[in-house]
Amino acid sequence: MKNLILLFLASLLLLSFKQAPTEHQKIQVAEPKGIDNIVYKWGQIALKATANDTEKFKPRPTITSRYLALIFVSVFDAWSRYDSKAIPVYLNGVERQELNEQNLKNKEIAISYAAFRTMNEYYFSDKELFANFMKQLGLDPTNETLDPNTPEGIGNLAAKATIEARKGDGSNHYGEEEGSNGEPYFNYVGYEPINSADSNINPNRWQPKYFSDGNGGRFAPSCLTPYWDKVIPITLKSGDQFRPGPPPMIGSKQLELEVKEVIEMQANLTDYQKALVEFMRDGPQSVQQAGHWLKFAQDVSRRDNHTLDQDVKMYFYNQIVAMDSFIASWDSKMFYDYARPYALVHEYYSNQKIKAWGGEGKGMMEIDGSEWRPYSPEIFLCPPFPSYVSGHSTISGGCGEALKLWTGSDEFGSTAELVAGAMTEPDNLGDTITLIFPTFTEAAEMAGTSRVLGGYHIQSDNIAGLELGRNVAKEAWSFYKKHIGE
Numbered sequence: 293m294k295n296l297i298l299l300f301l302a303s304l305l306l307l308s309f310k311q312a313p314t315e316h317q318k319i320q321v322a323e324p325k326g327i328d329n330i331v332y333k334w335g336q337i338a339l340k341a342t343a344n345d346t347e348k349f350k351p352r353p354t355i356t357s358r359y360l361a362l363i364f365v366s367v368f369d370a371w372s373r374y375d376s377k378a379i380p381v382y383l384n385g386v387e388r389q390e391l392n393e394q395n396l397k398n399k400e401i402a403i404s405y406a407a408f409r410t411m412n413e414y415y416f417s418d419k420e421l422f423a424n425f426m427k428q429l430g431l432d433p434t435n436e437t438l439d440p441n442t443p444e445g446i447g448n449l450a451a452k453a454t455i456e457a458r459k460g461d462g463s464n465h466y467g468e469e470e471g472s473n474g475e476p477y478f479n480y481v482g483y484e485p486i487n488s489a490d491s492n493i494n495p496n497r498w499q500p501k502y503f504s505d506g507n508g509g510r511f512a513p514s515c516l517t518p519y520w521d522k523v524i525p526i527t528l529k530s531g532d533q534f535r536p537g538p539p540p541m542i543g544s545k546q547l548e549l550e551v552k553e554v555i556e557m558q559a560n561l562t563d564y565q566k567a568l569v570e571f572m573r574d575g576p577q578s579v580q581q582a583g584h585w586l587k588f589a590q591d592v593s594r595r596d597n598h599t600l601d602q603d604v605k606m607y608f609y610n611q612i613v614a615m616d617s618f619i620a621s622w623d624s625k626m627f628y629d630y631a632r633p634y635a636l637v638h639e640y641y642s643n644q645k646i647k648a649w650g651g652e653g654k655g656m657m658e659i660d661g662s663e664w665r666p667y668s669p670e671i672f673l674c675p676p677f678p679s680y681v682s683g684h685s686t687i688s689g690g691c692g693e694a695l696k697l698w699t700g701s702d703e704f705g706s707t708a709e710l711v712a713g714a715m716t717e718p719d720n721l722g723d724t725i726t727l728i729f730p731t732f733t734e735a736a737e738m739a740g741t742s743r744v745l746g747g748y749h750i751q752s753d754n755i756a757g758l759e760l761g762r763n764v765a766k767e768a769w770s771f772y773k774k775h776i777g778e
Contacts, residue, residue, distance in 0.1 A: 323396055326594050330400045330429070331367065331603035334407040335590055337425055338363055341415040342579040348417060351672070353683065354520045354618050355477065357582035358463055359414040361526065361615035362454050363407055368608040368775070370406035370450035374399045374443075375601070377777025381526070382457040383450045386440045398443040399600060404431055405447025406454075413455050414465075462522040469519075483518035483626070492635055496541050498678040499635040504670035513676035520622035526612045527768035531623035534763040536756040539630050539680040542639065550750040551640050554633045557745050558667060559647040559656060563712035563722035565745050569667055570715040571708055571727055572684060572742035581684055582614035585691035588735065591706040592695060609772045610694050617690035617764045621683045621757065630680035633747050634673070637664040652717050666747030669716055674748060681757035682749045685740035689761025690768075692736030697769050702731040736761070 326332065342356050365381050372378035373386055374394045380386075389398070404426065411422050423433040431444075438452070439445035460468055464477050472478040487499035489512035500512040521531045528534075540547035561569075574584060589610045593603050631639075641661025648664050650657040666674050675683070696702045706729045712722030729735035740754040 323599055325599055326597045329593075329598060329600045329603055330403060331600050331607065332590060332593050332598070333425075334363075334367065334403070335586060335593075335603070335607060337407070337422065338411065339579050339583055339586060339590075341411060341418045341421065342583040344418055344421075345415060346578045346580065351578060351580060352477075352516060353580035353582065354517045354523075354622060355463070355465075356580050357611075357615045357618045357687070358458075358465075358523070360582045360586060361611040362414065362458055363410045364604075364607045364611045365526070366406040366410045366451045366454040367403050368604055369454065370402040370447045371399055371601075371604045372775075373446050373450075374402060375777075379775050379777060380450070380453075381775060382453040384453065386446060386449055389446075396600065400429075401431065401443035402447040402450070403600070403604070404429055405435070405444050406450040407447075408433065409448055409451030410454060413451070461524040462519065464519065477517060479514070479518055481519040481522065483515055485515065486629070487635075488512075492639070495635060495639040496631055497629050498631055500676065501634050501674055503673050506671050516675075516677045517622070518626055518677070520619060521626045523619050523622075525616040525619050527771040528616050528620065528764065531619045532627070533767070534620060534760055535624055535627065536681060536760055539628060539750075539752050539756070542636075546752070547636070547750070548640065550752060551633065551636050554744060554747055554750060555637060555641070555646055555648065555664070558649055558747050561649070561656075561667065561745065564725050564727075565742075566667070566712040566716070566722060567710050567725035568727060568738060568742045569746040570712070571710055572739045573668070573715065573746065581687040582611060582618070582691075584739075585610060585614055585687065585695075588691070588704075588706060588729075588732075589695060591704075592699060595705065596699075605772075605776055606695075606698050608775075609698055609768065610691055612771070613690045613694040613761075613765045613768045614687050616768060617687045617761045618683065620760055620764050621681055621686040622677075624681045624756070624760065625678040625683075628680045629678050630753075632674060632679040633750055634664075634666060636750070637747075638662050653719050655717075655720055664747075667716060668746060668748075679749055680753050681760055682740060682743050682753040683757070684743045685736075685749075685754045685757025686761040686764075688736040688739035689758035690765045691761070692732040693762040693765035694768070696732045697765065699732075702733050704729050704732050704735055706735070 345356055369380035369383035372380045373389050408422050408426055412419050426433040435444050437445045438449055464472055464480055467474040467476045469480040471480045486494050486497045489500045489502050492499050502510045502512050505511050589606055644661045645658050646661050648659050649667050708727045711724050713720055740758050743749040744751055744754055
């Protein structure tokens with residue numbers, strides 16, 4: 293009898309191992325990862341829209357950083373209602389969904405509607421791109437329900453809450469700021485540079501410079517979004533929370549040496565350095581700095597085979613750091629209104645012969661210091677806004693630190709391959725170069741150094757920018773941890 297009972301129990305145990313997996317187990321096994329998860333795919337769409345925005349409206353990195361951040365805030369808020377701990381940023385009055393509703397399908401639907409609606413709002417000229425992608429996902433782009441008991445409604449509500457919360461945030465997206473006359477992104481603070489493109493009255497201050505219009509003429513671009521320091525940050529107390537001390541002024545030994553360094557770096561540019569300058573500058577179809585670091589985040593998604601939940605959280609943190617880093621960078625830029633090397637070299641080296649890049653088709657040659665220019669094409673010679681601190685350095689310092697904190701390691705390992713000179717002097721191509729980014733910290737420092745190599749910044753702009761960005765990332769980390777419920 294005892295043997296029969298033991299045999300019966302053994303049979304039951306064997307059957308339990310052979311039973312079909314539970315619904316929860318099926319979801320876990322089947323969950324798409326890496327490039328197949330829905331958040332990664334929406335990240336790709338966001339990058340495409342950012343590149344299109346650059347083509348249509350010229351580079352406007354401050355503006356597109358806000359778009360990308362708010363897209364992923366709305367995605368996070370929609371997802372948070374299907375997570376057991378997360379706290380939304382802007383979505384109020386929508387209850388956390390019951391445990392049996394917290395499944396992959398509902399998350400995918402809610403996230404997709406949140407991304408779709410915010411992209412429609414900000415990248416409005418690409419609505420067809422977004423609608424087509426929704427249809428590919430089997431979702432109805434015309435579904436505008438606000439029912440908080442459905443994933444479609446939660447996604448739409450998350451987008452609506454984000455968009456409404458950020459109206460009047462100082463970005464002037466709707467031309468709503470006083471004195472804008474309804475013109476989006478109008479310079480409502482009335483900033484005008486002390487110097488003109490033709491007259492450098494105070495060489496410590498920013499001077500606009502002439503660009504080619506591509507049709508034989510020239511123009512001097514006005515300062516890009518000179519009011520961006522007024523934009524309300526997501527995670528910082530204010531844009532000036534970590535404002536660095538002042539840059540070196542004309543007459544100081546430090547500035548003399550830093551200007552000399554810029555000249556010597558350019559005169560000795562290697563193919564590797566040219567490729568680094570061009571990669572970080574990003575060239576045609578640019579996604580700007582926030583998009584560049586979203587691309588790096590996607591490298592991590594692929595490398596580590598991320599789930600939907602992981603990418604929601606990583607992109608959210610990565611992009612709010614980028615947005616707030618831009619605000620902090622612009623606070624410093626507009627407060628100090630500092631000169632770029634383009635003008636500083638002219639101030640220090642006019643009437644002196646120096647070795648420098650002569651321009652497209654000319655290569656390195658001996659020129660008068662008053663003719664010196666950055667290693668950049670005629671149609672975009674130099675970023676049109678003050679220099680200190682470097683935006684590239686600030687955003688890269690911030691996002692590099694963010695990825696290090698988020699992954700728990702500085703290890704990166706991303707690579708990029710490009711032909712030296714292709715984006716700057718296509719008639720004088722160099723070697724095919726492979727850039728290697730071993731760590732997030734080194735990737736950020738390479739981005740900052742590239743701006744000195746390119747002649748857009750002196751070293752002080754870079755060093756202070758990297759530190760500023762890292763301070764932003766550390767401050768934003770507390771905000772992030774709070775909103776993921778830790």
